Amino acid sequence: MKQLLRGRLGRDGTGGHRVGDPVTAAAEESPWGPSPVIEVRSLLKTYGHGDATVRALGGEVDPVTGVSPGVDLVVEQGDMVAVMGSSGSGKSTLMNILGCLDVPTSGRYLLDGIDVGGLDEHQLSLVRNRKIGFVFQSFNLVPRTTALAQVELPLAYAGVKAAERRRRARAALELVGLGDRVDHRPNELSGGQQQRVAVARALVTAPAMLLADEPTGNLDSHSTEDVLAIIDRLNASGRTVVLITHEDEVARHAKRVLRLVDGQVVADVRQAPVDGPPPALSDPAVFAAHAPHALTSGGS
Amino acid sequence: MNPFETLRFAVGGLAANKVRSGLTMLGVLIGVAAVIILLAVGNGSSQAVKDSIEKLGTNALTVSSGGGFGGQSTATSTKPLTVDDARALADPASAPDVESVAPEVTTSQTALYDGTSHSVNQVVGTYPAYFKASNSKVAKGDYFSADDVLNSRKVAVIGSTTATDLFGTASPVGRKIVVGGTPFTVVGVLETKGGTGFQDPDDTVIAPLPTVQNAFTGFGPISQILVEAKSADATTPAQNEITTVLMSQHGIKDSSALDFRVSSQASLLTTQASTNKTFTVLLGAVAAISLLVGGIGITNIMLVTVTERTREIGIRKAIGAPKGVILGQFLAESTLLSLVGGGLGVVGGLVGSRFTIVGITPVVIPQSVVWAFVIAVAIGLFFGSYPANRAASLRPIEALRHE
Numbered sequence: 001m002k003q004l005l006r007g008r009l010g011r012d013g014t015g016g017h018r019v020g021d022p023v024t025a026a027a028e029e030s031p032w033g034p035s036p037v038i039e040v041r042s043l044l045k046t047y048g049h050g051d052a053t054v055r056a057l058g059g060e061v062d063p064v065t066g067v068s069p070g071v072d073l074v075v076e077q078g079d080m081v082a083v084m085g086s087s088g089s090g091k092s093t094l095m096n097i098l099g100c101l102d103v104p105t106s107g108r109y110l111l112d113g114i115d116v117g118g119l120d121e122h123q124l125s126l127v128r129n130r131k132i133g134f135v136f137q138s139f140n141l142v143p144r145t146t147a148l149a150q151v152e153l154p155l156a157y158a159g160v161k162a163a164e165r166r167r168r169a170r171a172a173l174e175l176v177g178l179g180d181r182v183d184h185r186p187n188e189l190s191g192g193q194q195q196r197v198a199v200a201r202a203l204v205t206a207p208a209m210l211l212a213d214e215p216t217g218n219l220d221s222h223s224t225e226d227v228l229a230i231i232d233r234l235n236a237s238g239r240t241v242v243l244i245t246h247e248d249e250v251a252r253h254a255k256r257v258l259r260l261v262d263g264q265v266v267a268d269v270r271q272a273p274v275d276g277p278p279p280a281l282s283d284p285a286v287f288a289a290h291a292p293h294a295l296t297s298g299g300s
Numbered sequence: 301m302n303p304f305e306t307l308r309f310a311v312g313g314l315a316a317n318k319v320r321s322g323l324t325m326l327g328v329l330i331g332v333a334a335v336i337i338l339l340a341v342g343n344g345s346s347q348a349v350k351d352s353i354e355k356l357g358t359n360a361l362t363v364s365s366g367g368g369f370g371g372q373s374t375a376t377s378t379k380p381l382t383v384d385d386a387r388a389l390a391d392p393a394s395a396p397d398v399e400s401v402a403p404e405v406t407t408s409q410t411a412l413y414d415g416t417s418h419s420v421n422q423v424v425g426t427y428p429a430y431f432k433a434s435n436s437k438v439a440k441g442d443y444f445s446a447d448d449v450l451n452s453r454k455v456a457v458i459g460s461t462t463a464t465d466l467f468g469t470a471s472p473v474g475r476k477i478v479v480g481g482t483p484f485t486v487v488g489v490l491e492t493k494g495g496t497g498f499q500d501p502d503d504t505v506i507a508p509l510p511t512v513q514n515a516f517t518g519f520g521p522i523s524q525i526l527v528e529a530k531s532a533d534a535t536t537p538a539q540n541e542i543t544t545v546l547m548s549q550h551g552i553k554d555s556s557a558l559d560f561r562v563s564s565q566a567s568l569l570t571t572q573a574s575t576n577k578t579f580t581v582l583l584g585a586v587a588a589i590s591l592l593v594g595g596i597g598i599t600n601i602m603l604v605t606v607t608e609r610t611r612e613i614g615i616r617k618a619i620g621a622p623k624g625v626i627l628g629q630f631l632a633e634s635t636l637l638s639l640v641g642g643g644l645g646v647v648g649g650l651v652g653s654r655f656t657i658v659g660i661t662p663v664v665i666p667q668s669v670v671w672a673f674v675i676a677v678a679i680g681l682f683f684g685s686y687p688a689n690r691a692a693s694l695r696p697i698e699a700l701r702h703e
Contacts, residue, residue, distance in 0.1 A: 099618070101617075101618060101696045101697040101700065121623060125617065125620050125622040126620065126622070127620075128617070128696075129619065129620020134618050134619065136700075140611075140618070142615055143612060144312070145312075153619060154619040154620050157616075157619065157620045157621045158620065201619065202619075205620075
């Protein structure tokens, strides 16, 4: 499975690798082994100034030093991390920063070995294109665009040729089980199907990590299982996944669960080893038995 | 993203809102068509005036009574032009560059033939030299002769419009018409000069001077004197000779206090040309304003589109669309709007210029077509760049949060 996926959506096909490209130059594995996909050091995000400052990320200010301890986080390659927390805990802020959609107030963020803080807007768009695959709660598909064109879009922005693009987009849609829905527009697809198109779009560029913000928040339990099963399989094939969720049911699929409270990591629980398959696939029977209602049809 | 794909996205974006795109294009279309048609009308009217003046003959000079243009005449008393003045001008000794002289009196009368009544624009009483000087050729019959003038015979040469209105298809030559109560025998019909300008030059009756004076105007002053110079080059010396002769005739010593006016076709042409230029510029300005309004329409619609599609822009940015691609997409959309609108406007303008507008046949200026189109496209680029830039500069996180 891993080999198959690599072959179909492998990094060799990322396309558009240019000499001196800051995004891809540091991407490949260093002689000291794979660098962590995410390496965050004392990350802080605040809104407003002075007394009106609101801390979205980072803990209480230390009364002695006057400095807030930021968020530290390291995510290894191949890991599947669920970030949990109630609303207002800062998980969406974290997700936006990890996804290079927003910039932190202070702190250091290395994505696949690249210091994102020093990149300009154009380079950031390249990073988003090559390194990150987004899956949003509200699907965020481009309106009036067929599923195939939808999935082709990130490849088009990466400068992949039309024929190659089509082939890879079809393969990605095939992978999420929508090989027969390529010509459907978002308004002709169910929520679960839309989210699967979004997953296909996220993985078609073979990004370093899949960033899913409440991917099942708007889905029924059946579609939830479908989408989670796809994410499980992607992780099993080596893709790094970061899930933002507030549902325990979703978090159960992750190898590691982080709990955010008031912008700080308060718990970090490992549920399965980084190198192994995700919990749902390592022992499906046990996983299903633990929550029988949740896995009646998943995994297909 | 190659240009073809950018274009495809742009077409898709415009097709998503067909009515809005169509109306925006209509704005540009009307602007471009207005520029082309109005400039063509201006050009057509100046062309028409030029043609009608050229039809009078370029060697012709017209002497009329009164001071110079603008009323700068300081003449204490104005002596009217008389037949004696015309005779003096015909003297080859004092005016060697003058070929022929034709004094004119004009009036307006109603002509009758066999129960048919027609109001003639211009009844001209003159000498046979008038025909050559005014470039009027006879199509049927003949001119009246100097003998007819001497004997003040009641003969007339009529214009083609007058002939058609009175006689229909029948030949008028040799028939008798009644003009203002006086019977005239038609001896000839003039060639059609073509209806240009506000007066139909073909609606005329030309008769010997004494006959018309006797019947209508009396033997007093004459309307004007038509002088034909020996050649086109001789018009300037002829003009000077006429001035000298008439100054002595009227007993004027100061050349700045003339009580008559000599105008050549060239001077008429210049006056008309400058009038028409003003006219064309005005029309062009009106059209340019409508083109500008069309351009503002593009900006407006593109701004609405950007606001409406903020979320989509956010999605595109999140999956890695660089700023340039977003900019290109929206610029392509606005340029496409102006390009298609401008193209249709060119077609509309060219079709519209084929019709006669308020009696003027428009003559399309080829440069105006090219420029109107180019400016329309440039307006699309220019007015589209602000919304496009706004779209491209949106921060992805803010664009995504936009509802």
